Amino acid sequence: MMSEETSSKFHIVMFPWFAVGHMTPFLHLSNELAKRGHKISFLLPRKALILLEDLNLHPDLITFHPVTVPSVATLPPGTETASEITISDTPLLAAAMDLTRPQLEVSLQAMRPDxxxxxxxxxxxxxxxPLGIRTVCYNVVSAAAIAIVLVPAREVTLGKPLTEEELAKPPEGYPSETVVLRGSEARSLMFVSLPFGDNITFHGRTTTAMRECDAIAIRTCQEIERDLCAYIGSQYGKPVFLTGPVLPEPAATKTLDEKWAEWLGRFKPGSVVFCAFGSQHVLEKGQFQELLLGLESTGLPFLVALRPPVGTNSVEEAFPEGFEERVQGRGIVHGGWVQQPLILTHPSVGCFVSHCGFGSMWESLMCDCQIVMVPHLGDQILNTRLLAEELRVGIEVERDESGWFSKESLCRAIKSVINEESEVGQLVKENHAKWREVLVSPNFISGYIDRFIQNLQELQTEKKIRGVDVGRS
Known part of the structure; x- marks a missing residue:
C-alpha cells in the first residue's frame, strides 16, 4: 500500500448527473478523499448546492462551484435537478446538462485538475x-445493472427500441444466472433504447461515457460483485476501480430529528416497520393505498416516507377510507424527506421495506433491520435479486405479471422476516448478520478508499494497468 507520505495530493473535479441520488454518493466519495488531503472542486446546480452543503464535511478542501442549467423547451422553467420533474422528463434534463458543456470547458481550463x-x-x-486531464467514469449503480444492459455487447440503435425479449436475454458472457430480469420485468429497461438528450439513447450515452474514459470506477466491493466487475472490465477493456460502499460514518451525521426520535421511542426494540422508496419514485394512487393497507394488516407499528401518489398533492388525500383513524398511534405516513440512515439505526426499527435503489441497498445491508424489497425499475430489480437470491439476506415481495403487488403479499413478506419462529426469517437474518459483519468490520471501507487512491496514483503516473483491477491490497 502506498504510504501517505509518498503519495501525491490530487485535485479532482466532480461533475455528477443532476439527481440527488447521484450527487450524494459523489459527495460521500469526495469527503473520503478530502479526509486524506485531496482537493475537490464539486460542480453542481445551485439548487443542489443548497441541498448538499450540510453533507460537506471538509469545506476547507471541498469547494462547491454552481453551474447554470440552461433552459430547454418543454422542460419546466427553473428545473435544475431530477427530483423536480417526472421520470419521463429526465431526457430533457439530460439535454440541458449537455448544454453546460461550454461552462465545463471554461472551468477545466482554469482549474487544470488531475x-x-x-x-x-x-x-x-x-x-x-486535450488538457491532459485524466477522466474517471464513476458509477453509483450496481455492477449488476451495468453488466446486464449497459455494455457494448448489447446493441442499441436510436429509433429502434429493443423488444422485451431482447432485453430479458442477458448479453453473452454475463456471469450470473440469478441476478436477472424475468418475463415482463424487462419492460422496465425499455428506456435504455429511448432518447436521453438530443440524438442519443440512454444506452449510447452511458456506454460512450465508459468507453471514452481512462478508468471505470464503481461504488461496490469485490466481495459482492467481483465477477460482474470483471465482466464489465473485459467488455470495455478498461481498468475497473472499486470504491466500496462509501457510506458516511454515523459519527459524521446529524442526530435524528426529535420528532422521529420521540415517536420511535414509544415502541419496543425491533418492532417498527420503516418504508421508503427514494426521492424520485411516485406510486399510482391504487398501489399507494394497497401498500398502506398491507402495512396496516401486519398489526405492527410503521413509519412510511413516500412522495404523494400520482394525481395528488399530499399523502393524506390518498389515504384509504378510515385508514388514518384505524392506525392512529401506531402508523405515520410522511410525504417528505426523512433521515433514512438514522432511522434505520434506531433500536425500534426492525424491518426496512425498500425499493432497493443502490444507496438504500447498501444502507439496508449495513443496518440490523430485516429487509423486504419492492423494486420498481430495472436496476432496483437486479439489486433485489442480488440481495434476495445471491446473498439471501432479504425477501422480495411477490408481484403479478403487471408488476402490481397486493396488500396480502406485502403483509406476508413482512411477517415472514419479522416472525422469530419463521424459517425464512431466521435464514435471511443469519445471512444478513454475516454480511453486515464483513461490511462494518474495521478498515473495510477505509481499505477500499486507500486502494482506490493508489489506483488513481497509478493511473496518473501512466503505469500500465492491464486486465481488470478488482482486488484490494
Whole structure:
C-alpha cells in the first residue's frame, strides 16, 4: 500500500448527473478523499448546492462551484435537478446538462485538475483529454445493472427500441444466472433504447461515457460483485476501480430529528416497520393505498416516507377510507424527506421495506433491520435479486405479471422476516448478520478508499494497468 507520505495530493473535479441520488454518493466519495488531503472542486446546480452543503464535511478542501442549467423547451422553467420533474422528463434534463458543456470547458481550463469524475456527461473526455486531464467514469449503480444492459455487447440503435425479449436475454458472457430480469420485468429497461438528450439513447450515452474514459470506477466491493466487475472490465477493456460502499460514518451525521426520535421511542426494540422508496419514485394512487393497507394488516407499528401518489398533492388525500383513524398511534405516513440512515439505526426499527435503489441497498445491508424489497425499475430489480437470491439476506415481495403487488403479499413478506419462529426469517437474518459483519468490520471501507487512491496514483503516473483491477491490497 502506498504510504501517505509518498503519495501525491490530487485535485479532482466532480461533475455528477443532476439527481440527488447521484450527487450524494459523489459527495460521500469526495469527503473520503478530502479526509486524506485531496482537493475537490464539486460542480453542481445551485439548487443542489443548497441541498448538499450540510453533507460537506471538509469545506476547507471541498469547494462547491454552481453551474447554470440552461433552459430547454418543454422542460419546466427553473428545473435544475431530477427530483423536480417526472421520470419521463429526465431526457430533457439530460439535454440541458449537455448544454453546460461550454461552462465545463471554461472551468477545466482554469482549474487544470488531475482528474474529472463524471457519470452521465459522456462528452467530458472530449473536453478533458486535450488538457491532459485524466477522466474517471464513476458509477453509483450496481455492477449488476451495468453488466446486464449497459455494455457494448448489447446493441442499441436510436429509433429502434429493443423488444422485451431482447432485453430479458442477458448479453453473452454475463456471469450470473440469478441476478436477472424475468418475463415482463424487462419492460422496465425499455428506456435504455429511448432518447436521453438530443440524438442519443440512454444506452449510447452511458456506454460512450465508459468507453471514452481512462478508468471505470464503481461504488461496490469485490466481495459482492467481483465477477460482474470483471465482466464489465473485459467488455470495455478498461481498468475497473472499486470504491466500496462509501457510506458516511454515523459519527459524521446529524442526530435524528426529535420528532422521529420521540415517536420511535414509544415502541419496543425491533418492532417498527420503516418504508421508503427514494426521492424520485411516485406510486399510482391504487398501489399507494394497497401498500398502506398491507402495512396496516401486519398489526405492527410503521413509519412510511413516500412522495404523494400520482394525481395528488399530499399523502393524506390518498389515504384509504378510515385508514388514518384505524392506525392512529401506531402508523405515520410522511410525504417528505426523512433521515433514512438514522432511522434505520434506531433500536425500534426492525424491518426496512425498500425499493432497493443502490444507496438504500447498501444502507439496508449495513443496518440490523430485516429487509423486504419492492423494486420498481430495472436496476432496483437486479439489486433485489442480488440481495434476495445471491446473498439471501432479504425477501422480495411477490408481484403479478403487471408488476402490481397486493396488500396480502406485502403483509406476508413482512411477517415472514419479522416472525422469530419463521424459517425464512431466521435464514435471511443469519445471512444478513454475516454480511453486515464483513461490511462494518474495521478498515473495510477505509481499505477500499486507500486502494482506490493508489489506483488513481497509478493511473496518473501512466503505469500500465492491464486486465481488470478488482482486488484490494
Amino acid at each position: 482528474f474529472v469524475f463524471y457519470d452521465t456527461a459522456h462528452w467530458i473526455p472530449q473536453v478533458a483529454r
